[in-house]
Amino acid sequence: MKDNPSRPLYLIPYYLWIALFVIAPIALIFYFSFLDLTGAFTLENYQNFFSSVYLRMTLSSFWYAFLITLITIVIAYPTAYWLTKTKHKQLWLLLIIIPSWINLLLKAYAFIGIFGLYGPANKLLQTLGAGPWQILFTDFSFIFVSVYIFIPFMVLPIFNSLDKINPALIDASRDLGASAFTTFRRVIFPLAINGVKSGIQAVFIPALSLFVITRLIAGNKVITLGTAIEQQFLVTQNWGMGSTIAVFLILFMIIIMMLTGQKEKGGSYNGKTK
Amino acid sequence: MAKLSKTAKVYLVLVFAILYAPIFYLIFYSFNSGGTMSSFEGFTWEHYGAVFNDTRLLIILMNTVIIALLSSLISTAIGVLGAIGIVFLRNRKTRKAVLSLNTILIVSPDVIIGASFLILFTLVGVKLGFASVLISHIAFSIPIVVIMVLPKLQEMSRSLIDAATDLGASKRDILTRVIIPYIKPGIFAGFFLALTYSLDDFAVTFFVTGNGFSTLSIEIYSMARAGITLTINALSALIFVVTLGLVLGYYFFNQRAGQSPGTGGAKL
Secondary structure (H helix, E strand, O other): OOOOOOOOOHHHHHHHHHHHHHHHHHHHHHHHHEOOOOEEOOOHHHHHHHHHHHHHHHHHHHHHHHHHHHHHHHHHHHOOOHHOOOOOOOHHHHHHHHHHHOOOOHHHHHHHOOOOOOOOOHHHHHHHHOOOOOOOOOOOHHHHHHHHHHHHHHHHHHHHHHHHHOOHHHHHHHHHHHHEEEEEEEHHHHHOHHHHHHHHHHHHHHHHHHHHHHHHHHOOOOOOOHHHHHHHHHHHHHHHHHHHHHHHHHHHHHHHHHOOOOOOOOOHHHHHHH | OOOOOHHHHHHHHHHHHHHHHHHHHHHHHHOEEOOOOOOOOOEEEHHHHHHHHHHHHHHHHHHHHHHHHHHHHHHHHHHHHHHHHHHHOOOHHHEEEEHHHHHHHHHHHHHHHHHHHHHHHHOOOOOOOOOHHHHHHHHHHHHHHHHHHHHHHHHHOOHHHHHHHHOOOOOOHHHHHHHHHHHHHHHHHHHHHHHHHHHHHOOOHHHHHOOOOOOOHHHHHHHHHHOOOHHHHHHHHHHHHHHHHHHHHHOOOOOOHHHHOOOOHOOO
């Protein structure tokens, strides 16, 4: 008798929201992916997607996202690990997070200055004896800025899972004669793998769909799936093709979520809903 | 407890330096009397003056704040009611389904949200501009509010509600005098997050804003594409200070709320 059996009225706005802004948009994307420029039904968009141009773009988008994610993990893991060892670790963690709250565009804009022909990066290169380089509008600048943007999103989940490890386990491993490296490989890493997985989720999918950084920093040389969707929708006005790319992006997203999904085993700290 | 090794310290300092360097670089050059971000000529406030004298920019700033406040207020209201509804759903399967639908907008790439909303608004006939931007911001903020409020609701003991019912409280009383006070910290956290999401959003807004309407992110994007103007630096310095204030405020608010759980309910 705790719950009232009748559908409560106050749920109406929320259900309306689900219908209008969650279900309808996905259905529309799917529907539009079968329309050509005139609005007639066609499978052409899907055919086009499997043409060499789009396949190459998809592959390069994946390659960039993979590189960005990998470098982010390499940088973020030690950061998170050592952060858990500091005094006032919550405050330090907050300081890592703060840059992620600064508007993405401002950070991208800063790098336009830093990587510019007369910017500090080139000044440093010049004092080291290497002439001015065109850093902006290259793959390097794209990957660098993306990694910069994503570091906090990788540090946070890894920190959280490392922080949950019971220190007694590490002591035990040491007492049993394991070296620091073995302890890390056999105890710490497996226990914190869920943090890495969440981190991959938080970085890989956005990295596939970046379009701000590609436009501002990579000078349209790098085209990700996100850039392509934006291009089709807002420049070419080919909503059908844009929707088809979006359908594939959604598919990739689902696959990645499934691959990095957390097994119930031991990682059920998010399982409040059970 | 083991102390940090030297390598660890150097590494952390380096990471912090890299994370903050671009931000301080922007702020530093906002005081440059020269027009570039590469050579510092002299100290000046002129770029800050430019921000405050640019009526167009001020209108855009106001738009941004109005959209953020309105969208987070409305999304908090809908989200809180939604979260309460979800908690009281008896069927586990339905609850799980609703929760999955709830997370879709959180995990979807902005580009897809923006593109699909653009299709939706065009089909339904919502004019692109203030209304479409506001509705989009409400739409993508609701799930965040739900996520922030749910844990508070789940930790609330059902006997509180039973007790209130036994004491003769109406459903309305239970909502306004038992549930809402109890989950207040979650509501504030949700509202605050919605606010920052709205202030921060670029990609979704970029899709659904028409020609006449612009928010700060959109404006910065078009300014940055045109090249370096130190007005953006001054603007970013101001935004940084405001963001820092908000984040620190949120942090201390959360700490207080975390230290004494249930203070929200104790105020009755």
